[in-house]
Amino acid sequence: MKTLIIGGAGFIGSHLCDSLINQGHKVGCADNFSIGTKENIEHLFENKNFKLYEIDAADRKKLRDLFQDFIPDYVFHLAANSDIQASAVNPDVEYRNTYTTTFEILSAMREYGVKKLFFASTSAVYGDKCNIELDENTPGLAPISYYGAAKLGCEGLISAFSYMNDIQSLVFRFPNVIGPRLTHGVIYDFIGRLNKDPEHLRILGNGKQTKPYIYVLDLVKAILQFMETGNRGVTLYNVGVEGDTTVTRIADMICEEMGLKNVIYEYTGGEGGWKGDVPRFRYCLDKIHQAGWRAEYSSDVAVRKTVQEVLKGKRD
């Protein structure tokens, strides 16, 4: 199959490129390299089934040129701002990199008759609903971050474009995703800070923020599980793992793996790490489990494994 991965040089996208190449698919990889890096994909450059397009998906003309050159069977759309803290300060980032990219990709699919989309959505569309087990039909979606808002807007676009143009769409609401090639987030930040100062660790919030962390290769398997399904319209899945991990527990694991003792944790206080952060959520995973996928690694195991791999400089 001809697969187009938009945001293909990013953290998740580059792992998806690897898996699709390994399965024998042709891979078009589009990235603007604002967050993604060539380092993530350079091992694929010589592969005859791999083609790189250095473009910004919000650029209508260049995206159309790409579709003209490489009409895909499947589009995997992972292009977005992924740094929620950054866009909390500047919502324009979400308008452009998350919403507009999605609008342009759907418009190009409409123009070129591409009929299958995989989309990376997020738990952030639910907003702050810490007392509810979130399933795909939980009502009252009320994002509290600009990131969650833009992704909810994207889900709306996908709903309408899918209906109007007979596109089959799979929308995955991701939790926190971790593993090799991580570019930001709590694990990445803590290791960086402890490398600079192994005696103190500044921790945003009260450390009790509790989230499920999924290992990136588990997530890629979840996506690929649905390559050959044939439902019409939009199908939504929560993608998640067993258990969850507090921020303080992550700090503990990092200190253990780095061999640091008696590190002083300096909490900034408050329930969320920053305004717009959802401090705690739980997913109901019945739907995706019933569809035949289940994560191999629990949240704690995924965190431990990621910490070890990041410390070792593992990239694959």
Added chain:
Amino acid sequence: MKTLIIGGAGFIGSHLCDSLINQGHKVGCADNFSIGTKENIEHLFENKNFKLYEIDAADRKKLRDLFQDFIPDYVFHLAANSDIQASAVNPDVEYRNTYTTTFEILSAMREYGVKKLFFASTSAVYGDKCNIELDENTPGLAPISYYGAAKLGCEGLISAFSYMNDIQSLVFRFPNVIGPRLTHGVIYDFIGRLNKDPEHLRILGNGKQTKPYIYVLDLVKAILQFMETGNRGVTLYNVGVEGDTTVTRIADMICEEMGLKNVIYEYTGGEGGWKGDVPRFRYCLDKIHQAGWRAEYSSDVAVRKTVQEVLKGKRD
């Protein structure tokens, strides 16, 4: 109070300007006159409490200049594409006129510290759910039109901007709105066609599309009812009327009021009027009724009254 009505020269917006002026508020009216008309507001030009801004809300610079000149207490955001059939052919219209305008208005409110927003949303955010009585918490919002998709995206933006910037927002999901100054829609179209050919009437779909029609002045009262409420965050209301009216019934009423007999109805067939049209929906109105508002006119009465007024050329 200083009130800013964006889309204030449009069908609904101009009636809102009238009511706010009558209540003694200062009114800033912003419109790009793409759908709105000077005719709708020219009777206000000499009023010292009325100020017109001829700008496009998607134009960041000009919108900021407006806020600089007229920092409002309340923003009423009615600027959007309102012609769903038009955007079915060209989704760019919704991206620009519905979503981008909302993003820019919220960004300006954030920058200028404006804390109260009234937003015109739509039943189209629900998608096609003909067998359910839709309440504000109905899950699985799945718009089938680009219009509904853009409005759902706007609701997401309002959720996040309200949380992040302590804005109080009232979001009204309107049904079909009719009355004097109507610019398009089934009543407007049928009268136009029958004026050209009083013997035949082309009717999109099978004529059984059934919707609640609200009289515009009832709707304006619903909005103004909430001027002084003080909830934080976002409050959502379905706004609607008792009963609903089929498209064929509308045609019958128009023929009666025009004194036409034996008009041949030529149905184009199919359940919806066009792709993306939701052929039937029903609202649960408990929430807004409990808040103290109820429409004066039923759907059938609103249709009859509108037909009479449009035929008479009534504009106020």
